[in-house]
Amino acid sequence: MMKKNKDFKDPSNLPELAEEVEKGVALLSTLSKTPTTFTPLQEFVMDRSSETFSNVALQTYKRFKENSPIISLENPPVGMGIARASDMKELIDKSRKKLSEKLVSEAKLSKEEADKQAEKLIGATWDVGHINMMKQYGYTDKDILKETEAIAPYVNKIHLSDNFGMEHTELPMGMGNVPMKGHLAELKKAHGEQLDKMKKVIEAGDWYQHFQTSPFKKTLENFGSPIYGMEMQSYWNQAAKMNNSYFSGYGMMLPDSHFSMYGSGFSNLPTELGGQMSGRGRVGGNPME
Numbered sequence: 001m002m003k004k005n006k007d008f009k010d011p012s013n014l015p016e017l018a019e020e021v022e023k024g025v026a027l028l029s030t031l032s033k034t035p036t037t038f039t040p041l042q043e044f045v046m047d048r049s050s051e052t053f054s055n056v057a058l059q060t061y062k063r064f065k066e067n068s069p070i071i072s073l074e075n076p077p078v079g080m081g082i083a084r085a086s087d088m089k090e091l092i093d094k095s096r097k098k099l100s101e102k103l104v105s106e107a108k109l110s111k112e113e114a115d116k117q118a119e120k121l122i123g124a125t126w127d128v129g130h131i132n133m134m135k136q137y138g139y140t141d142k143d144i145l146k147e148t149e150a151i152a153p154y155v156n157k158i159h160l161s162d163n164f165g166m167e168h169t170e171l172p173m174g175m176g177n178v179p180m181k182g183h184l185a186e187l188k189k190a191h192g193e194q195l196d197k198m199k200k201v202i203e204a205g206d207w208y209q210h211f212q213t214s215p216f217k218k219t220l221e222n223f224g225s226p227i228y229g230m231e232m233q234s235y236w237n238q239a240a241k242m243n244n245s246y247f248s249g250y251g252m253m254l255p256d257s258h259f260s261m262y263g264s265g266f267s268n269l270p271t272e273l274g275g276q277m278s279g280r281g282r283v284g285g286n287p288m289e
Contacts, residue, residue, distance in 0.1 A: 045081060050094035057095070057121045058102045071095075072125040072157050077168050078133040085131075085150040088124055092154050095122045123156035126187075129203070132178045135165025141179040148183050152190035158183075160219060161203040170206040172215035174222025 060068045096118040103114035162176030163169040204215035
């Protein structure tokens with residue numbers, strides 16, 4: 001063992017220093033795992049992010065138990081990190097695994113219950129506008145829908161925003177080329193009827209910034225949503241094409257002739273009191289038949 005406080009400026013001590021360095025190098029060569037000097041960025045991001053999300057979920061579970069808020073990890077616009085479905089799945093799987101382990105060790109849950117809570121508490125928010133930006137790199141609708149198919153089982157919320165695949169324009173649905181019907185079809189395969197209850201958030205901030213009008217009506221038009229809660233005619237995409245004035249009638253469901261024949265809903269009124277059926281006055285009695 002080399003003595004402490006040796007003066008290695010003294011040339012006579014250099015052989016002893018060389019011997020100690022050689023022993024150190026030999027010791028390192030016996031280690032089973034080579035010390036890591038650099039960590040790949042993707043690996044580092046996955047490890048640190050999953051640690052953060054699992055810790056947040058653990059603390060909220062300890063406080064709120066069954067009423068714990070759900071963590072939904074959103075896919076960023078393509079071109080940023082963790083934007084593809086495979087990356088999102090890896091991050092969620094790692095976060096769930098770490099959370100499950102912590103729930104077992106710290107919250108004293110069984111492994112089965114811990115896995116169940118981890119799956120419930122950490123999922124994905126799928127932004128269809130963000131993934132559509134794959135098109136700027138030459139991908140097609142078919143490629144984009146494969147991403148949705150892969151991430152679908154993890155999705156618990158949907159963000160609705162449209163674009164043309166090149167910029168993050170945040171248009172109301174139907175104004176760009178997001179293949180929304182395809183997205184819904186893939187999500188339906190994974191969630192069935194529960195998809196109808198899944199929260200869907202309209203994200204059209206850029207649209208509102210410039211036009212100062214709500215994107216809600218435009219979104220309803222694109223989805224062909226029914227105007228009435230009974231899911232019967234008419235639909236919003238039909239109403240958008242109706243430009244008639246109030247006095248022009250409502251088509252066959254309430255024809256114009258009704259007003260000319262019977263007045264404004266009061267068939268017995270004479271014309272001078274608002275009725276429009278000719279041949280009847282206040283003192284003239286019944287019209288001739």
